[in-house]
Structure formats: C-alpha cells, structure tokens
Amino acid sequence: MSTLIRPYRPADLDDLHDICIRTGLVGRDATGHLRDPDILPVLFAAPYAEFDPGLVFVADNGRRVIGYVVCAADSAAHYAELRARWLPRYAERFPAPAGPPADLDEVFADLLHHAERMLVPEIADDYPAHLHIDLLPEGQRQGLGRRLMHTLFDALRERGVPGVHLNMSRENTDAAAFYDRIGFTELPLTEDRDDSIACLGYRLD
Template sequence: MPAPLTIRPVCPQDCAGVARVAYLTGFFGQSAQVYFPDRALFGALWAGPYFHGAGAGCFVAEQAGEVVGYVLGASDHDRYRLALARVVARQVGRAWPTGATLHSLRYLWRAARHPSPHADWQAYPAHLHLNLLPAARGAGMGRRLLEAHLSVLGGLGVPGVQLSTTTENVAALGLYRRLGFEVLDTRVTPLWTPWLGHPATHVLMGRRAPGWDWDPAPRD
C-alpha cells in the first residue's frame, strides 16, 4: 500500500526537492532535460526566488518524506523580480559555463523573444506555479495545493492572482477553471516549436478576490 500524500507549508530545506519536481515536470509534465540540460540552473531560476524572499502561500505535497509536488507563488510582483535578480546575480558568479549551460541558453533566449502574456500587475499582483510528479496525480492533490495557496492569498488581502499555462496542459486548465480562474488572454507562440514540433498556445488565466470591481485589459 503506497504511503499517504500530505501537504504542508514549504521550509528552506525543501528547495532542492521542489527544484527536482520542477525539473522533472518542466516540459508539459515531463522532464525539462529536452530543452534545458543544465539542471542546477533550471532549479535555481524556477524555484530559487520563492525561497529567497518572494514566496507567499507556498506548499509542498509529500509522500514518504519526499517532495512529490508543490504550489509556489508570490503575492507581489516587484518583490519577485528583486528575488529573481538576486538569484541571477549568484548564478553569474558560477564556474565557467558548461556545454549544458550554453545549450540551455537557447531556451532563455527564445523565452525573452517570445514572452508569455501577463495581466496588469496592479489588478493581479500575485502569480503561481503548480506541479506534481506523475505518481502523485489523480488523487486530488493539485486541488488541495491550489486551495491552500488561495486561502493564504485571501488572508493577505491580495486582490488577484494570475498564471500562465498552455493548451498542452489540459488537466491543469480544467483544475484552474474549477477553482474559479478565467481565461484573460491567449497567444499562439513559437517558443516551444523546436521541442514540441509545432507552436503552442499560451493561456493566461486569473482569479480576482470577491468584491474586486476593476476589469483591466491584459497587456504584454
């Protein structure tokens, strides 16, 4: 009988475990190895800011003492950008780039050229990321993580939260809709074409707190 799945708030010691899950699920639920072979750099960029001053409402899913999923988020976009800048500065001081690092730069260059859409940060100042290892899916853990995160944002008085996904993530889109998220914008992007073999469609989704009465248009 498999060990039960539980959720709890993140702690500093979870950074490596969260980075591992992020990497193993970073390509539409599969490993990011295909487009980002520098595993350490991936973990630093995707998970690091939430463990260095930007995180709010972050939880992990755990099974037998191992992190098998997470929800990471920031309630303030400016704070997240500062934390990301600190992480990037530390990475610049690493040893001479390896071949894996240089190969990974292709994705970063393409992501800068083809950014995902985002909503107005005043209306939706928070953002989030949610991922589970395949073995942890299908047990309602994604919903539990997301509900825990949204509860924290509500307690903080955050007016709105946004996230970016793609139409490749069918199950995730369904979960977000069931939890009250609405599609704010869509955009066909060539970002993933070298690895998917075809363009993907970015989907920007958002959820506002009750009583929020301003409806700004999404912007780049």
C-alpha cells in the same frame, strides 16, 4: 499513509528542485532535453522559496515531497528582486545568448536575464500575484493540486491579495483542464503576446 499539505521547509529545497525538472517540459520530464536542466528550478522554484517561503506549500507523502505550489504576492516586486538579488548568482553559469535563442537552454537563459518580460502590466491591479504548481505523476489525480491551490489561496487572502495569475502552454491540455476545474479563466490581453501561451487568472475576493 495519506499525503499532507504543509508549509515549505528549507530541507524541502532539493525535492522542489527535482520536481521542477521532472515536470518542466510542458508537464513532462525535462531530463535529457536540456544541457543544464537546473535552469528550470533556478527560474521557477528556488527564488520563490528564498524570497517568500510563506507562500510555498508542499505535498508530503511521508517519505518525500511529491508536489508543490510557489507564489509571489507582488509580481513586479518579485521580478525586480530576481534581477537585483538572484541574477548575479547565476549570470555566469547561464549566460544570456548573444543573439536570438537557438535552443531551449538559451530560451530559459534569456528569460533568466529578462524575467521582467513575464510581467503582465495590464492585469497587475486585479491579479498581482502569480504562481507555479507542479506534481510528480504519482501525486496527480488525487486532489492534491486542488488542496495545494486552496491552501495558497487562503494564504493570499490573509495578505489581502485580490487575485493571482499564471502562464500556461496551450500544449498542456491536462493542466488546462485542471485550472478550469479550479475556477481559473483566461484573461484577454491587449498587447501582442505569444499565442502559444495562455494567461489565466483567479479572483480571491
């Protein structure tokens, strides 16, 4: 059975949750590397499905969802909504670290409490949207990532969004090669940022 790229449905949420964890450690399975790996979908999948499900698309192989792309058309608005509507639900389960993060769990908890740090103001006009894309190993190298991306790009163009960006660990060389093939380019940023993270952009016009 061929894999279908289709809009997200609420019944897909558990699959998004599972995929996010199983690809959440630089593209590898984060299970066993975090005390509570649910922090990953809480940050990088579930809020997108709730805030703007029209910009979430999945790869469905007929048995389950094996990949997805999620997106926020306006990054500044997304992070503001995350703080106002989302953080209160999870602040007690994932408390902010008392000091500098001591491990991966605290790194992600700190990011949950300060998600606006992911905002890149200097590219906001040209690349206001941002995305996350994840595919299970069985869905990789089949063209599904490209199909998910172009489905999302069409939806963003319909809304008049001029560009989309993403942040990527430089360790994830497979992802870097994929984004290069799609047409993403690294954006030169003027402010000091973590050199291990690259910001890539794609123009939609």
